[in-house]
Amino acid sequence: MKFRLVGVLLLAALFVGVVAPASSVASAQSSAILEEIAVRDKLVVAQESLLNTYRCLYDIDTHAVSGGCVHGNPAEGPVAPGEFHGVPTAEEVVVRDKLIAAQELLLNAYRCRFGIDAQLVPGGCVDGKPADVPEVVEEPPFVFDDEKCRGLRLVSTDIGITDDTITVLVMADVGSPLSPGRFQGSIDAVKAWAGKLNSEGGLACRRIEVLEHDSQLNPTETTNGFLAACENALALVGTTALFVLDSTDLQTCPDARGNEVGVPDFAFTATEPPHQCSKITFAISRPSVGCPYSGHGPRTAQSQVGPVWWILKNVQPDLHGVYLIPGDLPSTIMSTMPQIRSFQEIGVVIDAEPWVSGFTTQAEYGAFLQTMREANSNFAYTGSDDQSMIKWRSEADALGLNSDNVIWMCSQACYTSAFLEAGAEIEGTYVWLPFLPFEEAAQNQELADFMAAIDDPFPPAWAAGSWAAGVLFEQIVNDVVAEGGLNALTRQAVLDRVRSLNSFDVNGWWGPADFTSTEKARPCFVMLQVQDRAFKRVYPEAKGTLDCNPNNLVALTRDWAQEFKG
Template identity: 35%
Template sequence: MAAALILSACGSGERNDGNDIGDGGTAGAAEVSPECVDAELESTEIGVTDKAIVVQVSADTGAPAAPGLASGSVDAVEAWAAEVNANGGLACRQVEVKTYDSKMDPTESRNAMVSSCESAFASVGDTMLAAADSRPLAECKDQAGSETGQPQLQTLGLFANQYCNDTTYFLFGPSGDPCPAKEGKRELTGATAISDYLQAEAGGETHGMFGVSADNVSTLATSVAVFEVMANGGMKIDRMIGAKSTDTSAEYTPRATALKDDESQFVMWGAPFPGFIQLRQEAVAQGVKSVEHWLCTACYDPAFVDAAGEVGPGTVVPLSHLPFEEAEGNEELGTFTEKVKTHNLFAALAWSDGRLFEEAVNRVVEADGVNGLTRAALLEQLDGITDFTNDGMIAKTTPSAKEATVCNVFVELTDDGKWERAFPEAEGEFHCGDLGRVVIDPATAFKG
């Protein structure tokens, strides 16, 4: 699912530890690689000393409207660093993690980038859903004083003027806004995987309601492109709903009535899951019988299962990573579920960002040695990484491509509160569709 539909309550547990250096999980004796025994290490770049590589994870952990939203990103990066350090570190150095709470606020998001530029080698696992742009990273000067820019590995790409930055790499992407960022009517792309799934389930064309978060106007506009791609794939739009986190239960009464009046066959919900729960509860109260498929991008979360109760079963979620229930079948996923306490989308992607950074650093060392770590060298190696899957844990992606992902796996919540794979059937596999294309002005196309 395009990242524009995932402004959601993916995290749980409030976190307020902005701008701190974590211990990187360095407890215990770390193994020392043979090539590091006699290495004379140097301070080669901002954030790279003879002993440590400093990375920063900036995430929306203390937003008043959604406390703990992206805490999973911080948990995952810290756990990844601990795992790396326990196995000898990177480039003969230990990884130190600095955190910054961006509070889902544009100003704090910018401050986070400035902080990272000044003290960290790279940003890893960033989850800032209100970041307006990446200029502080693009204009970041390196240790030599050159405006090289700072590498940023972020979980999701939301806005073109942010993810189009040359030094920004995201795992799963936007609604296909072109780079460089443009305004007005233009061609946008979106994945067809969800349309493929729903058509397979419905046996042909189907119609329903599309819901998206209205907490951020920019996200609301770009999400329309995803809807239109789905509509072209056979998912007719009955109505578009812009849902805010502050919406009361009374505001879901007419939305459920609309489902009944339209005889909608599905709901595609890309807003925070509390609204999805309220819609399902109101649909039950009004006796809505037509909806056969309830899809929710934000619901693969223990907090949803607990909160949804009797209306939760039957919920289907498209994932860009393997289901956590399949940890025994994928070694990397097993390591993640063992080492990271938070199991949700943001955590899975931030952990994978750590692995992406790890691969790029190892490539630098292979090419230039343990003292070859510079931001310019890291950027060069990141540009060359294609078809990254983190050993099969996530769907295939090329972080520098600036394209929407086309692959998903779908899970469904059962009556006993367990998630089971729904599509495709084979464990460990993803369904990969195509990139659909539409020509619209997303700023004016929303009809909710």
């Protein structure tokens, strides 16, 4: 009976409001509402046609099908949209939205009951019924409660800035079949950062609006993201795209006055030379390389060696072993080689430096372990991700390698909940970070704000980097406003300010970064170790601190493409 009642209501509601008296004059606002009504009417009839198809196919609620069913199909075919003749009002839009929602409920009930198109049901089906999906809580209305904003006349000063909004775009590689959902954390972090600021009164007396673009590990989609930012946003924030093969569109984008100043790009990371050397890109994960660069020949690079220095001084003075190079992209190989050579510069002997892919199986790690056996290696470092180290250590256990005699080490790529879930096999692994660990939110307010806003007990490291990019943008905007006022905000003003910033530490959460040069790396780190399935700080001992000794950095100039022998 429930299906029959809802079906009758849907059919009746389909024709409600379509024969009201016509309005003689339509204002611009009425025209806009009329477009909204037309869009919804098309969706209503499309969903009603699909409902009728289900009804006839499965012989349920067939009385609700106009003309009935013939041979399992609606006798009158698809429902045709009617022409709206009434007065276009916001209430008409609301009525249709409610109808569309009711149709969706019934469609999903049919889908789960008969096992058809179940992939379209949010949350899936459970026992033949749609799963319960938590209700989405709408964001509270934005209110300027800061006294400095009251009574001020704000104006649109550039693309992406209106009298009441600042629009930014976050672009990340998410929807690629090679690595589904890879950098979704970057998008989540920027939205969380914007939500926090909006809840506190916004930025420059304006609400932050976040546009999203999925670059899909694809150079074409990456360029499309740059074009979208050029057209709609004051800046990019949190960019986490690995295929920036050409940044020309971003660097030459015109502002509202037609000047090709470019779009400020507050990225999390920049891996390709055109992105690293872009005059409008300011990556939280510093490129640490010389610019400009043609892509060939010698290039100066700074590398963080502090964590390995600490191992040499405090754990094992004679390190020698295998370094796995992430070999899926030429850019990751090029960015890894300076670190390997810098390790050698401070006394580490590299027994082998094979490349590894995200598709390398656990069994294939056996070849690396055989090299370690033959060389009696006591050091194993992966420049890849957490899954690489998990496979390596799991295969070591399977082959009976004495892991207690090996220093296993990884960067922030292993700082994940999935790594801890691997259990006893990864016990004792050293993991170093360039920022205070999530477990120390009590020691830093910015970290505490991030953990509260991101709504994830263990977010990915790139989420931390993209949040930091948001904080950098926030600081630059505040600096521009402090100097020139609330209507001084433009792309050019943002670029001028960030180019002169020589120290930024994300309010003490990260070590300081210098944005006046692409060559200067962050010198700071904290060393963690997996102990009893948890990340434990081992150095420096005091919570809330980082080792920022400038000697943690080694600078070398080589032709890095020639250094890779794989």
